[in-house]
Amino acid sequence: MTEFVFFGGKGGVGKTTVSSAYGLTCDTAGLETLVVSTDPAHSTSDVFDQQFDDDPTRVEGYDSLWAMEIDPDEEVEAHMMEIRRRMSDQVSPAIVNEIDRQIELAHQTPGAYEAALFDRFIQVMRDADRWDRVVFDTSPTGGTLRLLSLPEFLDEWIDRLIQKRSKSIDLFEKAAIGEKEARRKLEEDPIIGHLQQRKEKFEFAARTLREQAAFYLVLNPDELSIRETERTIDQLAEHGLSVDGLVLNRVSPEPDAHEDGPGAQYLRDRVATERERIDHVREEIDAPLVAVIETRVEEVKGSLLADVADELDVQVAPGATT
Numbered sequence: 001m002t003e004f005v006f007f008g009g010k011g012g013v014g015k016t017t018v019s020s021a022y023g024l025t026c027d028t029a030g031l032e033t034l035v036v037s038t039d040p041a042h043s044t045s046d047v048f049d050q051q052f053d054d055d056p057t058r059v060e061g062y063d064s065l066w067a068m069e070i071d072p073d074e075e076v077e078a079h080m081m082e083i084r085r086r087m088s089d090q091v092s093p094a095i096v097n098e099i100d101r102q103i104e105l106a107h108q109t110p111g112a113y114e115a116a117l118f119d120r121f122i123q124v125m126r127d128a129d130r131w132d133r134v135v136f137d138t139s140p141t142g143g144t145l146r147l148l149s150l151p152e153f154l155d156e157w158i159d160r161l162i163q164k165r166s167k168s169i170d171l172f173e174k175a176a177i178g179e180k181e182a183r184r185k186l187e188e189d190p191i192i193g194h195l196q197q198r199k200e201k202f203e204f205a206a207r208t209l210r211e212q213a214a215f216y217l218v219l220n221p222d223e224l225s226i227r228e229t230e231r232t233i234d235q236l237a238e239h240g241l242s243v244d245g246l247v248l249n250r251v252s253p254e255p256d257a258h259e260d261g262p263g264a265q266y267l268r269d270r271v272a273t274e275r276e277r278i279d280h281v282r283e284e285i286d287a288p289l290v291a292v293i294e295t296r297v298e299e300v301k302g303s304l305l306a307d308v309a310d311e312l313d314v315q316v317a318p319g320a321t322t
Contacts, residue, residue, distance in 0.1 A: 003132075003133055003134075003212055003213070003214070004125060004128070004133075004134050004135075004136065004208065004209075004212055004213040004214070005022065005133065005134070005135045005136070005213070005214045005216065006135075006136045006138055006213060006214070006215045006216065007019040007022070007135070007136065007137055007138065007216050007217075007218055007247070008138040008215065008216075008217055008218070008232070009217045009218035009219055009225070009228075009229065009232075010219065010220075010224070010225050010228045010229075013218045013219055013220050013225055013249055013250070014218055014220070014249040014250060014293075014300075015137050015138065015218045016037065016043045016044055016046075016047060016137050017047065017249070017300045017305070017308060018216075018218050018247050018249060018291075018293075018308070018312065019035060019037075019135050019136070019137035020035060020044060020047045020048065020067075020137070020305060021300075021305055021306075021308040021309040021312050022135055022309070022312055022314055023035040023059075023065055023067070023133075023135050024062070024065065024305060024306060024309045025309045025312060025314070025316060026064070026065070026132070026133045026135070026316050027059075027062045027063065027064045027065040028309070029316045030063075030064060031064060031132035031133045031316055032064045032066075032130065032131050032132045032133075033064055033065050033066065033131060033132065033133045033134075033135060034056055034066045034067070034068065034124075034128070034131045034133070034134045034135070035059075035065070035066070035067040035068075035135045035137060036067075036068055036069075036070065036124055036134060036135065036136050036137065037052075037067070037068070037069040037070065037137045038070050038117060038121065038136060038137065038138050044067050044069055044137060045069065046299070046301070047300065047301050047305065048060070048067065048301065049301060049302075050067075052067045052068055052069045053068065053069060053071075054068060054069070054070060054071060055068060056068045066131075068124075070117065070120055070121075070124075118205070119201075121136075121205075122201055122204065122205050125204075125205065125208055126204070133316065209241060210240060210241065213241075214244040215236065215241060215242070215243050215244055216243070216244055216245045216246070216247055216290070216314065217229050217232060217233070217243055217245075217246050217247070217287070218246075218247045218249050219246060219247070219248060219249070219281075220248070220249055220250045221248060221250070221251055221252075221273075221274040221277045221278060221281075222277070223277070226277060226280065226281060226285075229246065229281075229285065230285060233285065233286065233287060242287075243287040244287070244288075244290075245287060245288050245289070245290035245291075245314060246281060246285065246287050246288065246289050246290065247290060247291045247293065247312065247314075248278060248281060248289060248291065248292045248293065249291075249293045249295075250293070250294075250295040251274055251278070251292055251293060251294050251295060252267060252270050252271050252274055252294070252295060253267075253271075253294050253295070254267070254268070254271045255267045255268060278292065290312070290313045290314050291311055291312045291313050291314065292311070293308055293311045293312070294311075
């Protein structure tokens with residue numbers, strides 16, 4: 001059974017590095033693994049020195065590792081085109097231009113990005129049978145939370161739309177053609193049919209997120225990152241989602257005992273501060289700390305990615321740690 005693993009967190013904490021390293025761990029274990037980037041600032045291509053797009057592509061040099069980068073702008077455009085097509089098929093030609101104008105306005109509204117990306121997100125999950133593991137490198141925390149909360153909100157919203165549409169058809173058709181024909185019209189209504197399909201899609205997403213997914217948060221040893229992590233855990237809990245583990249990334253290495261001078265003293269002071277914050281994470285945050293990864297001088301790629309994978313104490317079975 002395919003399992004889905006999400007790595008989220010504040011922007012710039014190293015989610016792509018960690019998710020790519022976990023993908024490498026899964027590849028080493030012989031799992032057919034797909035790493036999916038939903039972050040607009042794609043850097044999966046940089047990590048592997050290979051260009052990726054919306055189609056899964058095998059990562060060069062690995063037997064079972066694949067990657068893809070979802071383009072949010074393209075997804076929004078495709079989403080709006082699909083809405084335009086459906087609406088144009090169901091209304092008179094006289095108001096098609098008005099529909100185009102409204103859809104263009106909707107393109108810029110809050111939520112358009114999340115709705116479009118969520119459709120693609122669900123499609124990836126539904127088409128995941130060929131993979132043993134799908135790893136999501138998500139957008140910064142705020143966008144991810146909105147994305148993961150969509151099944152709950154949209155399910156209720158669609159229920160209300162179906163109810164209102166059904167009532168309006170029932171009243172209109174009864175007045176026009178009688179009760180028997182009104183029932184037939186209700187059953188054949190394409191808009192209700194489409195809304196039912198959307199409802200089933202969101203129910204699938206909600207069920208999958210709760211039953212087949214594991215969530216890990218990546219953070220750095222600084223106050224802003226730690227506070228956002230604490231808020232995110234609380235917000236995910238509100239949607240019935242728990243955090244399986246925390247990955248503390250970019251931790252400063254301690255200088256050797258013989259090192260002296262302003263630079264070494266600065267580093268010792270920083271290490272002392274970070275240790276206090278790491279202790280806070282271990283003791284105060286209600287999620288296990290599954291990795292503490294030291295910062296690297298160079299960009300993490302190639303052999304350095306394998307080093308990070310060795311430090312990442314996340315088993316290939318989601319939710320399990322050593």
